[in-house]
Amino acid sequence: MLNRLLGYERAIVTDIPGTTRDTLEQDIDIDGIPVRIIDTAGIRKTDDVVETMGVRRAMDTITASDLCMFLVSPDDIKEDIYEQLDFLSSVKDETETVLVFSKSDIGINPFYDDVVMRARTSGIERTVICSALSDEDVDIIRGEIKAFYERKGGMSPVTVINRRHAMAISSAALKLRQSESVIRDGIGVDIASSVIRAALDDLGEVTGKTVSQELVNTIFSDFCIGK
Structure with missing residues (x-):
């Protein structure tokens, strides 16, 4: 089997x-x-x-x-x-x-x-x-x-097993918070997109996968930034 x-x-x-x-x-x-x-x-x-x-x-x-x-x-x-x-x-x-x-x-x-x-x-x-x-x-x-x-309700919480992964996840979390502030302050989607891309690159170091620009574009496809 x-x-x-x-x-x-x-x-x-x-x-x-x-x-x-x-x-x-x-x-x-x-x-x-x-x-x-x-x-x-x-x-x-x-x-x-x-x-x-x-x-x-x-x-x-x-x-x-x-x-x-x-x-x-x-x-x-x-x-x-x-x-x-x-x-x-x-x-x-x-x-x-x-x-x-x-x-x-x-x-x-x-x-x-x-x-x-x-x-x-x-x-x-x-x-x-x-x-x-x-x-x-x-x-x-x-x-x-x-x-x-x-x-069992899906996957159990992920355990970070080395310092490099922990640093990458912390860096990604910080960048995502920064992108949230950029969007909230109305600075611009392009800047927020760049910051999120950097966060995804950090997570890519943990998963070993490369995140394409298409995914970033998808994230913003439904965004409507109002004044």
């Missing part, structure tokens, strides 16, 4: 349990929403030392995440599924979970009804049946991510 969401092969995929041991992270865009996708190992008991480390890392990653897409394949055994559901229930206040019955092109897990009932008692309400081979089903997963984003 990670590979399909990304559009290329990022994760190694096999039918062997325990293939994914470390976390794989990738940033993607879903209809303008920035999303960091993290593929983790499944949570299950194992005697393999390295896989055990991967399971612990998976648990830490899930706890720190906003949304968990819990994939249940047709050959997963009930005990392993229940163990993972119990863990997800313990972190439900920090992480919302969607139960995803994957690989539907080859069948549905035989314990579907029991697992759904167990999930409901664990506080997991949303269930999806899908196949990574189906474009429509991959879109359903994207839709679940988008719906979660919208339920």
Whole structure:
């Protein structure tokens, strides 16, 4: 599923349990929403030392995440599924979970009804049946991510992580206040436009994007400066 969401092969995929041991992270865009996708190992008991480390890392990653897409394949055994559901229930206040019955092109897990009932008692309400081979089903997963984003009210406040970005944002804020004064005092749209352009350039240093003159023109397209 990670590979399909990304559009290329990022994760190694096999039918062997325990293939994914470390976390794989990738940033993607879903209809303008920035999303960091993290593929983790499944949570299950194992005697393999390295896989055990991967399971612990998976648990830490899930706890720190906003949304968990819990994939249940047709050959997963009930005990392993229940163990993972119990863990997800313990972190439900920090992480919302969607139960995803994957690989539907080859069948549905035989314990579907029991697992759904167990999930409901664990506080997991949303269930999806899908196949990574189906474009429509991959879109359903994207839709679940988008719906979660919208339920949470959109993006959380941005955290400025370095001094250069903080200075650029402060400079942009100052210039925008200056442009407001220019417009209010009737000095002229051209001067205000120049100041706003400088503010957008400051913000461009943070986003890494170049703002075109067309955007500035659009900002002023509906302006009517009265005397």
